[in-house]
Structure formats: structure tokens, C-alpha cells
Amino acid sequence: MIYTATELPxxxxxxxxxxxxxxxxxxxxxxxxxxxxxxxxxxxxxxSMSFTRRRGTLRGLHYQVAPHAEDKLVRCTHGAIWDVVVDxxxxxxxxxxxLGVELRADTGRALFVPKGFAHGFQTLEDATQxxxxxxxxxxxxxxxxxxWNDPAFGIQWPVRNPILHPRDAGYPDFRPTT
Numbered sequence: 001m002i003y004t005a006t007e008l009p010x011x012x013x014x015x016x017x018x019x020x021x022x023x024x025x026x027x028x029x030x031x032x033x034x035x036x037x038x039x040x041x042x043x044x045x046x047x048s049m050s051f052t053r054r055r056g057t058l059r060g061l062h063y064q065v066a067p068h069a070e071d072k073l074v075r076c077t078h079g080a081i082w083d084v085v086v087d088x089x090x091x092x093x094x095x096x097x098x099l100g101v102e103l104r105a106d107t108g109r110a111l112f113v114p115k116g117f118a119h120g121f122q123t124l125e126d127a128t129q130x131x132x133x134x135x136x137x138x139x140x141x142x143x144x145x146x147x148w149n150d151p152a153f154g155i156q157w158p159v160r161n162p163i164l165h166p167r168d169a170g171y172p173d174f175r176p177t178t
Contacts, residue, residue, distance in 0.1 A: 001069035010114035060120015068142035079128030
């Protein structure tokens with residue numbers, strides 16, 4: 001795999017190294033040893049998938065609070081998404097900054113989302129599926145979120161007038177910790 005640092009410390013793009021011949025191709029999608037060599041956590045305790053029917057659907061921006069905060073590796077396995085992370089770590093030099101990355105099933109590109117980041121995505125195609133690998137178990141009561149269009153982040157989503165769940169539409173404005 002190819003690990004590329006981003007402008008947000010701790011968030012990495014993980015591209016596949018595809019080995020191809022006349023039969024097709026083979027590639028590794030996760031390796032504990034490689035993750036640890038790049039300073040990433042080597043344990044995965046839970047994997048999940050989401051399926052979204054319609055293009056323009058926006059899910060997020062979500063996170064889990066300590067002590068249940070999680071790192072996650074996000075990959076689109078069918079279709080395409082605009083994947084977004086927002087750094088909510090007050091001590092970080094990139095506090096309140098965001099990063100958007102297109103993840104497509106046909107490339108296998110993934111985004112590593114560290115603890116302390118909010119995460120969300122917008123589907124770019126109908127019938128899109130996303131696969132998550134997490135370092136902590138999902139705890140519903142530890143879940144939180146920030147609003148997808150909060151001016152504090154200035155995110156430019158690719159599809160106007162997204163399809164939203166009421167919970168995601170109703171998050172209040174972000175209030176920085178002091």
C-alpha cells in the first residue's frame with residue numbers, strides 16, 4: 001500500500017499497490033505491520049458497511065467521544081463518495097480545518113481518519129457502498145456530530161441540496177472549546 005500524508009496531521013490517504021497479470025489483479029487492502037510502520041494503530045475491532053441508494057446523500061459529520069473515540073479506515077467498495085474529515089482536536093495545528101477526498105470503488109483508495117476528527121461523506125453515484133474498519137467498538141451513547149454546512153468549517157460539498165437524515169441536518173453550530 002502507498003501511504004500519503006495530508007495537510008491534516010494524522011489523516012492519511014492509503015492507495016493500493018495493484019499486482020496485475022492476464023488473469024486480473026490482486027492487492028492487499030490492510031496490513032497490521034504496514035500500518036504500525038507508518039505510526040497507525042494496528043488493531044481493528046469492528047468492521048461495518050453502509051449502503052446508500054441515491055446520489056447526493058450526505059452522511060455526517062460524525063465522531064465518537066473519549067473514551068470511545070475511534071480511528072477508522074474508510075473505503076468505497078461500490079460507487080463513489082466525496083469523503084470529508086474535520087480536525088476537532090483543539091491542540092492540533094490544523095484545528096477546525098477540513099479535507100475532502102474522492103474515494104471510488106474502481107481505485108480502492110482509502111482515507112485513514114484519526115481519533116478526534118469528525119467524518120462524513122456525500123455519495124457521487126447511486127447505489128454506493130462504504131466499508132469501515134474501526135479501532136474501537138461503536139457505542140451509540142458516545143456518538144456526536146457537527147453540522148455538514150457549519151460555516152466554521154467552510155466545506156464545499158459537490159452536490160447541492162443533499163439528501164439528509166434529520167439528525168445530521170439538526171446538529172447545532174460548532175462551539176470551539178476554550
